[in-house]
Amino acid sequence: MCGIVAYIGSQKAYPIILKGLKRLEYRGYDSSGIALYSEQIETCKRKGRVAELEVWDEKITETATVGIGHTRWATHGEPSDANAHPHTSNNGQLTLVHNGIIENYASLKQELVQKGYTFKSETDTEVLVNFIEEIQKNNDYTLEEAMRVALKRVVGAYVIIVMENGFPDRLVAARKGSPLVIGVGEGEHFLASDASPIIEYTKKVIYVNDYELAIITQDEIILKNLGNETITPYIQQLDMELAQIEKGGFDHFMLKEIFDQPASLTDCLRGRLDSENQILTLAGIDQHLSIFTEAKRIVIVACGTSWHAGLVSEYIIEALCRIPVEVEYASEFRYRNPVINSGDVIIAISQSGETADTLVALERAKEQGAFIFGVVNAVGSSIARLSHAGAYTHAGPEIGVASTKAFTAQLTVLAMMAIKIGLEKKTLSMSEYKRYLAELALIPEKVKTVLDTHEAIQKVAIHYAAARDFLFLGRGYNFPVALEGALKLKEISYIHAEGYPAAEMKHGPIALVDEHLPVLFIATKDAYYEKIVSNIQEIKARKGKVIAVVSADDTLIRSMADHVMEVPEVDELLAPLLSVIPTQLLSYYIGVELGLDVDKPRNLAKSVTVE
């Protein structure tokens, strides 16, 4: 994680970097810093949010037109002024920002200490900057040469941007494993971890690839690989508007993004679903249909909320396509030496497209010959580029740390994929196919209907905001929604919450039930309805408080539950798209009621670029 921003041009660098860091705060927000170069390099760094840097009032903030900045999510060393980036090398010549982890930093540090280097911080980054200095000094190398040599010895992931004393008109950056975008302006360049700090200045961007090094001046970008061969930069046009990354009148990004869902799902379906003519077009699938229809197995690899979307898709793909599906935590998958056979298809799900565990798991699977299909939100991200094919979720930028609209867009893409593959495999009949398409077309409107009940959900939230624990239960397609609901509540409100398959509750969690425990059932009308009614009885019999997400026409559960949250009727296969919405709103309103920073919950980061 961590966010980095840099600027070189003729405008004042400080406000551009400060604003950019604020946009990247979702990547980490426990300390931040900026280094500017005017007469010399000066640095300001502070524990806490980026806003802490606003107090910097030295002359250099008015004069410098070059600088680098960083917002941190601590890995090595606690959040503190000293551990904040940028870090400067012992001879004061090099100052750098870093996103990633240097895994062999301890041995490098030992080498450096033996040579007399001293360290002000506990970070791996300070080791790296001194390691580059050491190589540069010993060999009389240019910065670029020293970086190339140093980075060959570094194990881990990084994006670094380096400023060097004596070279006020040049930044040098390098990437492996963490993201870096360069914005190309008129006589100026912007560097950042993603495009959000860049978008208001230019829409022309270059995504730097792994093992590439960029030498950037006001007017020029020279891109090279670590073998010192020059690469022609590929300039892309960003398809993103500034308004998409602003709050648009909502109190928080999270609320805006929850309310975005009718529009984001419409965007996700646009150009793909033609329900009038019953056509579903998914280019990434269409071009590789036989790979999917002949797949022996599908392995879904993801983390966090995206993993929950994977679980829902397991149910959907197995039901519609009759292909065995396994859903894997990327971090476990990559280290377990998994069996990958020819005929296996790997589907990677990721909002950011940068999650390190997912990325590395895919690299391993790709090396073993697997076909990788990416279901990714961030266009041009590392996972999107690593995949053989894919389908973007088109949810638009998601800024709130807790994922909401990305989840429903992921589900929508995965449902479309399953419907398409099922028809082609003939495991799905034409009449069912048509029915699902008609149902899908109605989803955005139905999501809006759920959102219209937000005031009722807010009341439920206020009622339960003081709870210490929560249990979320669901069955079938709604079981992963229970997991996602619990995760959302934990992330946003710091209330302990567990998600379980409703029937599994009898094998342990039921011991927790008493009159103080709210139990949230995802209990929309589906094949398990009767069963879940019994589970609700079991909770009621033990005096637990029951909150239920129910279908609009439900009367039975309504009569049993303490509180209900209603969603329109929909085919059970698509039910998660609706039933998750009340859980998102509930978490949001509880977080707000508790006075918490729902957009930036403690200890979390949106894009987890460390393993």
Ligand code: G6P
């Ligand atoms: C972090 C975020 C979660 C997200 C997970 C996976 O933990 O806070 O919201 O679900 O990473 O991220 P990805 O970008 O790969 O979907």
